[in-house]
Amino acid sequence: MAIRTIRKDTDEILRKTARKVEKIDERIITLLEDMAETMRDAQGVGLAAPQVGVLRRVVVIDVGEGLIELINPIIVYESGEQMSEEGCLSIPGKSGVVKRPQKVIARAQNRKGETFEIVGEDLLAVALCHEIDHLNGILFTDKAITIKEQGRD
Ligand code: NI
Secondary structure, eight states, X not given: XXXXXXXXXXXXXXXXXXXXXOSOOHHHHHHHHHHHHHHHHTTOSEEEGGGGTOOBSEEEEOSSSOOEEEEEEEEXXXXXXXXXXEOOTXXXXXXXXXXXXXXXXXXXXXXXXXXXXXXXXXXXXXXXXXXXXXXXXXXXXXXXXXXXXXXXX
Protein backbone atom coordinates (compact mmCIF):
# COMPACT_ATOMS: atom_id res chain seq x y z
CA MET A 1 0.00 0.00 0.00
CA ALA A 2 1.10 3.52 -0.65
CA ILE A 3 -0.09 7.02 0.00
CA ARG A 4 -0.82 8.82 -3.25
CA THR A 5 -0.71 12.55 -3.90
CA ILE A 6 -4.09 14.25 -3.65
CA ARG A 7 -4.75 16.54 -6.60
CA LYS A 8 -5.88 20.03 -5.67
CA ASP A 9 -8.64 22.25 -7.03
CA THR A 10 -6.78 23.86 -9.93
CA ASP A 11 -5.83 20.45 -11.34
CA GLU A 12 -7.92 19.92 -14.46
CA ILE A 13 -8.18 16.15 -13.90
CA LEU A 14 -10.76 16.97 -11.19
CA ARG A 15 -13.02 18.33 -13.97
CA LYS A 16 -12.93 15.25 -16.16
CA THR A 17 -15.39 12.37 -16.31
CA ALA A 18 -13.97 9.12 -14.98
CA ARG A 19 -14.23 5.96 -17.07
CA LYS A 20 -16.13 2.87 -16.02
CA VAL A 21 -14.08 -0.05 -14.68
CA GLU A 22 -14.60 -2.97 -17.07
CA LYS A 23 -12.22 -5.42 -15.45
CA ILE A 24 -11.24 -5.53 -11.79
CA ASP A 25 -7.59 -6.40 -12.10
CA GLU A 26 -4.60 -6.01 -9.78
CA ARG A 27 -4.22 -2.36 -10.68
CA ILE A 28 -7.76 -1.63 -9.47
CA ILE A 29 -7.20 -3.58 -6.23
CA THR A 30 -3.97 -1.66 -5.60
CA LEU A 31 -5.79 1.57 -6.39
CA LEU A 32 -8.51 0.73 -3.84
CA GLU A 33 -5.94 -0.04 -1.18
CA ASP A 34 -3.87 3.04 -1.86
CA MET A 35 -6.98 5.22 -1.86
CA ALA A 36 -8.06 3.89 1.55
CA GLU A 37 -4.62 4.55 2.97
CA THR A 38 -4.49 8.03 1.40
CA MET A 39 -7.95 8.89 2.75
CA ARG A 40 -7.02 7.78 6.27
CA ASP A 41 -3.71 9.61 6.18
CA ALA A 42 -5.54 12.80 5.19
CA GLN A 43 -8.29 12.14 7.77
CA GLY A 44 -11.00 12.32 5.13
CA VAL A 45 -14.33 10.49 5.02
CA GLY A 46 -14.23 9.82 1.30
CA LEU A 47 -11.98 9.84 -1.73
CA ALA A 48 -12.63 9.38 -5.44
CA ALA A 49 -10.02 8.07 -7.90
CA PRO A 50 -9.73 11.32 -9.92
CA GLN A 51 -8.50 12.95 -6.70
CA VAL A 52 -5.40 10.79 -6.91
CA GLY A 53 -5.07 11.37 -10.65
CA VAL A 54 -6.79 8.22 -11.89
CA LEU A 55 -9.81 8.67 -14.18
CA ARG A 56 -11.65 5.50 -13.20
CA ARG A 57 -15.02 5.13 -11.44
CA VAL A 58 -13.67 4.05 -8.06
CA VAL A 59 -14.57 5.51 -4.63
CA VAL A 60 -13.70 4.77 -1.01
CA ILE A 61 -15.72 6.05 1.94
CA ASP A 62 -15.38 5.71 5.69
CA VAL A 63 -17.74 7.81 7.79
CA GLY A 64 -16.64 6.00 10.93
CA GLU A 65 -18.58 2.80 10.29
CA GLY A 66 -15.88 0.94 8.40
CA LEU A 67 -14.40 1.10 4.93
CA ILE A 68 -16.72 1.00 1.93
CA GLU A 69 -15.24 0.31 -1.49
CA LEU A 70 -17.34 1.21 -4.52
CA ILE A 71 -16.56 0.39 -8.13
CA ASN A 72 -18.77 1.98 -10.80
CA PRO A 73 -21.19 3.43 -8.22
CA ILE A 74 -24.47 5.04 -9.24
CA ILE A 75 -27.28 6.55 -7.20
CA VAL A 76 -30.45 4.56 -7.85
CA TYR A 77 -32.75 6.19 -5.30
CA GLU A 78 -32.86 9.40 -3.33
CA SER A 79 -35.30 10.99 -0.95
CA GLY A 80 -35.65 13.93 1.39
CA GLU A 81 -33.15 16.72 1.73
CA GLN A 82 -30.56 18.00 4.13
CA MET A 83 -28.22 20.96 4.24
CA SER A 84 -24.74 19.57 4.71
CA GLU A 85 -21.55 21.37 5.64
CA GLU A 86 -18.93 19.95 3.30
CA GLY A 87 -15.26 20.11 2.68
CA CYS A 88 -13.04 18.26 0.25
CA LEU A 89 -9.49 16.95 0.45
CA SER A 90 -8.91 18.52 -2.97
CA ILE A 91 -10.08 21.95 -1.83
CA PRO A 92 -8.18 22.64 1.38
CA GLY A 93 -9.24 25.56 3.50
CA LYS A 94 -12.78 25.82 2.15
CA SER A 95 -16.12 24.54 3.34
CA GLY A 96 -19.62 25.12 2.12
CA VAL A 97 -23.25 24.30 2.65
CA VAL A 98 -24.74 22.00 0.02
CA LYS A 99 -28.31 20.76 -0.37
CA ARG A 100 -28.23 16.97 -0.57
CA PRO A 101 -30.78 14.16 -0.30
CA GLN A 102 -31.27 12.89 3.25
CA LYS A 103 -31.23 9.31 2.03
CA VAL A 104 -29.82 7.60 -1.03
CA ILE A 105 -29.35 4.09 -2.29
CA ALA A 106 -26.22 3.51 -4.35
CA ARG A 107 -25.51 0.48 -6.51
CA ALA A 108 -21.92 -0.52 -7.15
CA GLN A 109 -19.57 -3.46 -7.53
CA ASN A 110 -17.25 -4.69 -4.82
CA ARG A 111 -13.68 -5.81 -5.46
CA LYS A 112 -14.92 -9.29 -6.41
CA GLY A 113 -17.08 -7.79 -9.11
CA GLU A 114 -20.30 -8.52 -7.25
CA THR A 115 -23.06 -5.94 -7.53
CA PHE A 116 -24.45 -4.67 -4.23
CA GLU A 117 -26.58 -1.84 -2.95
CA ILE A 118 -25.86 0.39 -0.01
CA VAL A 119 -28.35 2.57 1.83
CA GLY A 120 -26.89 5.83 3.08
CA GLU A 121 -28.58 8.34 5.35
CA ASP A 122 -27.32 11.64 6.75
CA LEU A 123 -23.50 11.81 6.50
CA LEU A 124 -23.23 8.61 4.45
CA ALA A 125 -25.79 9.97 1.95
CA VAL A 126 -23.70 13.14 1.65
CA ALA A 127 -20.47 11.19 1.19
CA LEU A 128 -21.99 8.98 -1.52
CA CYS A 129 -23.29 12.02 -3.44
CA HIS A 130 -20.08 14.04 -2.99
CA GLU A 131 -17.79 11.21 -4.14
CA ILE A 132 -19.96 10.16 -7.09
CA ASP A 133 -20.00 13.83 -8.17
CA HIS A 134 -16.19 13.66 -8.30
CA LEU A 135 -16.47 10.87 -10.89
CA ASN A 136 -18.39 13.30 -13.08
CA GLY A 137 -16.00 16.22 -12.61
CA ILE A 138 -18.27 18.01 -10.15
CA LEU A 139 -16.93 19.65 -6.97
CA PHE A 140 -18.97 20.67 -3.93
CA THR A 141 -18.11 24.30 -4.59
CA ASP A 142 -20.20 24.07 -7.81
CA LYS A 143 -23.29 23.31 -5.74
CA ALA A 144 -22.63 25.12 -2.49
CA ILE A 145 -25.11 27.76 -1.38
CA THR A 146 -22.45 29.44 0.74
CA ILE A 147 -18.68 29.00 0.79
CA LYS A 148 -16.44 29.79 3.73
CA GLU A 149 -12.70 30.20 3.62
CA GLN A 150 -10.82 29.11 6.68
CA GLY A 151 -9.95 32.00 8.94
CA ARG A 152 -12.52 34.27 7.30
CA ASP A 153 -16.19 34.98 7.86
NI1 NI B 1 -14.22 15.82 -2.38
